[in-house]
Amino acid sequence: MTFLDLVKAPTSAPDDIRALQALRAEGYSPADVVAVIAKSEGNGCVNDFSRTLAARAWAEVVPPAAVIVISGGTEGVLSPHVTMLVRAHGHESGLRGAVASTGVIAKTDLGRIGQMLAVETSVRDAMARAGLTAQETHFVLVKCPLLTSEDIEACRVAGESPVASDTYGSMGHSRAASALGVALALGECSPSDAAAALETPGTVWSSTASVSSGAELQDCKVVVLGSTETQGRLRARHSVMHDAIDVPVVQSLLKAVDEEGGHVVQVFAKAEADPSGTVRGRRHTMLTDSDFQSTRHARAAVGGLLAGLFGDPCIYVSGGAENQGPPGGGPITVVYRVP
Amino acid sequence: MTFLDLVKAPTSAPDDIRALQALRAEGYSPADVVAVIAKSEGNGCVNDFSRTLAARAWAEVVPPAAVIVISGGTEGVLSPHVTMLVRAHGHESGLRGAVASTGVIAKTDLGRIGQMLAVETSVRDAMARAGLTAQETHFVLVKCPLLTSEDIEACRVAGESPVASDTYGSMGHSRAASALGVALALGECSPSDAAAALETPGTVWSSTASVSSGAELQDCKVVVLGSTETQGRLRARHSVMHDAIDVPVVQSLLKAVDEEGGHVVQVFAKAEADPSGTVRGRRHTMLTDSDFQSTRHARAAVGGLLAGLFGDPCIYVSGGAENQGPPGGGPITVVYRVP
Amino acid sequence: MTFLDLVKAPTSAPDDIRALQALRAEGYSPADVVAVIAKSEGNGCVNDFSRTLAARAWAEVVPPAAVIVISGGTEGVLSPHVTMLVRAHGHESGLRGAVASTGVIAKTDLGRIGQMLAVETSVRDAMARAGLTAQETHFVLVKCPLLTSEDIEACRVAGESPVASDTYGSMGHSRAASALGVALALGECSPSDAAAALETPGTVWSSTASVSSGAELQDCKVVVLGSTETQGRLRARHSVMHDAIDVPVVQSLLKAVDEEGGHVVQVFAKAEADPSGTVRGRRHTMLTDSDFQSTRHARAAVGGLLAGLFGDPCIYVSGGAENQGPPGGGPITVVYRVP
């Protein structure tokens, strides 16, 4: 059972690691880091080199076992920053967590049942080591690979059929399979429903998964976080936004934190363009804008809403919420401190 | 003194004028239309042909004297729609308004004192005809021209110096001069301060101006709206957001409307990337994103926030708030109905 | 048998129809127009409203039977312009052609065998009326519909399976089916090969088809052009570029025209990002650029090459060459005048 502390700091560029000063100011050293979870300022899509650059800079300063998850895209008011999860000093924190990795995901398993089951196993493993039950688990972060053009061509040459014929498309399939793996590990659906959901999106979803995909890794990295609500000074809660502008859900979270006398130190949320093409019955244009990817639109909008409600632009809003919350919505987790 | 009613309807494409059915359902005809104010789904920047397309379609069906203002850009959850202001039947409405046009703005006056004074005159004229004092005026919409590449080249050939050497830059200067014209008309600043503000942005601003620029017109079109708070069943209020995530200001507006027993039927707000490069002291990346214009980022973020707080994606959020509210913020007007 | 003349003129905006002056200067009237083929300056993708705007402006001035094909995208040095095909005066022209339309393509037929066969029939019909054999046919232009978000959602609700789950994807499938229809009409492949090619792209292709898709129509419009090489003063030739930088093929066309003493008056070419991810064995990045669609990249590059080789930026280069020429290449047609 590992208790964690959370240190958050702004970054001035993807490879800015001055957040280590904030870490030291809290009495920690880089050796204490269990996970680095950052928002960098690229496009969050296929050719987002801000992710690779940030991952490279952080890999030089944290322990090899630390999981580094860089999520691209700080559209609108969102501000580039890094969240460091560290092994807590003393016994004050109520936040528990652990990290895990699947092995390399075979190109033909990407976006399919092979990836889904590998993620399920890793999540179960991390939960066990963190001493978290499904009910106590409030956040499961997964970073997963995608198919590059080279991968797709290699499959073609080998006579294999990849899950998608283009890189951007593969990102969605990889996120979907990972999220279903989380749902399985948390008992949110049956194996047969999960398998079916790989074919028919939007039927089954996890209420704690936050998945992003990128070209900078070959395996899936997993971070689980949780707490028992009434214990410790650092705690977590989660809920699910049912669409991109679900203000009441956010207000309920804020109210619950307030009732415990706490203040929010970080928010983790997912955003996506509602696949129905509408929000509250009104047509949106995120899916028909050929100049700007829908994931970028969604991060900008949900980021604006959450930055406003929490009064903080340094929050983690990640795009592409396949099987993470209901279609058009997404899970939202808050980590908060009580006096 | 003209009392106005407001009819709002979604659009399925820039040239969709089926909103006329909603108009007729309310007992009005196209001949009653005083102004058409629409959000169309282009990029809201220089090459936004959705604006021209929409303006062309509406010009075929409303009276020649009606002002047509199409603002491009429905990023994020914002939904394309049209707001029609019509001469009200009976005496129930408390909403008063009028429209006016400057003559053609000379290319060398664009973004300068000539445009500013022309807008001031038109706003005063419209207010007088609407019977509105400065205090009763809650919204001044201006649509103004820009400099095309041809205009800039023509200036160069003629040995004249245009206010900007590129089209996108000219849009900002045109909005700035128009907003200062509004500020002058409403007594929000002195003529000398306004003239100085043309050179030094951000020092003086209007709290009711909402300006957008486009290639589809050569003059400036003006729409003024206002009401006395306690009279009539259709009313307006306004306030100023001090940054892009100023939730308390919006909640105050909502509370005031609620206290009158009203419900909001339309929101008009301006959005811009804070020119300081930060929001609440945190770095934003809207001004350094070479793939996506800052006005689009700002509309997406503020649109997400306001659509959430008002529970409606069909709201008018317009980008580029030079001298419209403080730097990084912008005016916000609500039109609401009481039973 | 209809002999055609060709008048080309630049445009200053998508709805600029001053090209009619050039038409009149050649002694023609709008009533003589058989087809309008324009390049407009939108993104050429889903939300390209420059196409709708141009189509609307031209529909007001040409006969209802005239086919209007607007292809979006003038990236790089390409210049917006319009080509008008008119019934020729006298007997000097050797250029023959005709137009045809399929009926409305059912949403479930789009990108499938139904659309393919409808296009085949229309092309055969137009060739017959133009008096052109397959060998004399040098250019077959098709404009075809796409699936909007609404179409895709309507299919979903109706329990039908559209060919693509996103609008941009549907554009490619629609172009592919149309091009195979042309290949069938010209005897370039067997019906069974064409049907198979709908499933496996790149195996069969037409050497004269030029297809673009757009939201502004529900049926497929067809224009065929051809000539016997040694007759008349206006003639056509075609060839096939085997990749995006196939200079020798272009030089051969130029040489052939030169040997007849002619000069080129218009070029029609297709461009696409090579689906293998490489050009001449070198990696390109068109398919991994999430900020800019590959069709735009391809038009810019091929447009730069052809504008240079022909010394003219007012040429018709259209993106998305599914089954139009070999993968990564595309058909190229020149219309030229001999003294």
Add this chain to the structure above:
Amino acid sequence: MTFLDLVKAPTSAPDDIRALQALRAEGYSPADVVAVIAKSEGNGCVNDFSRTLAARAWAEVVPPAAVIVISGGTEGVLSPHVTMLVRAHGHESGLRGAVASTGVIAKTDLGRIGQMLAVETSVRDAMARAGLTAQETHFVLVKCPLLTSEDIEACRVAGESPVASDTYGSMGHSRAASALGVALALGECSPSDAAAALETPGTVWSSTASVSSGAELQDCKVVVLGSTETQGRLRARHSVMHDAIDVPVVQSLLKAVDEEGGHVVQVFAKAEADPSGTVRGRRHTMLTDSDFQSTRHARAAVGGLLAGLFGDPCIYVSGGAENQGPPGGGPITVVYRVP
């Protein structure tokens, strides 16, 4: 006097340094590297992190004194690759060159006379060490800094006036000042003309300068290359394209190389959107496209043309040609090998 050899290799990602294998295959080691000149696949504009990523990877493997110039942007058919200039073995090469750096450019000097004179000094210094006269100098590459949002804000706070109020604008001013520094060093203009050209673009230009700007450095890096035409087996030539589609100039270069029995191994060219808004009298839309920067358009078009004429997508085409060749055109240098 330093004789150089040139090794060129494709890259699979910005941080791919496997080109060192090609270097070793030619009998060289990383210690021999004098300069690394790469095209990486970012947007080539402000937020191009592919440049930082590539620079970081190369800095780890080449000597500290080596100059690393990464130019972002491989639009269209252009292919990411790296060119390594190394101290030549033996006496076969006729290619001479040297590198130099200015000190850190003060933020208030950027884009102004201070930067211009610093570059002039560095170029003269490099030419002297390479033993090159102005006439023998065929290529002067400069990589120079830009103003970040932070820099601009810092100037504002300090009461200083930076050359531009936005980052993208500062890139152009920095390139312009650097190019004029090259022109001065090569005697292409007088100091007073150069100073005047800082204010009035397009009046004076260098025929050998190739300048790009980026956020990854604070000083200006200079690389000069040249040769005497008839000596050695590796040689250089240069010319100037007068517009973006100047085919005859390229053909003349090819012919001259052919007459010496040589074959081209690398091409260095500059591209820009003609500031007049036209190419060959025809309107282009590069400067009015708010979705895609003009430098990206220009690279795609000129890259397509040159890749076609040289039959090679791995060429160095760099965007933004302020004072580098005439407006709308740019210098072009070929390095070629004779048997």
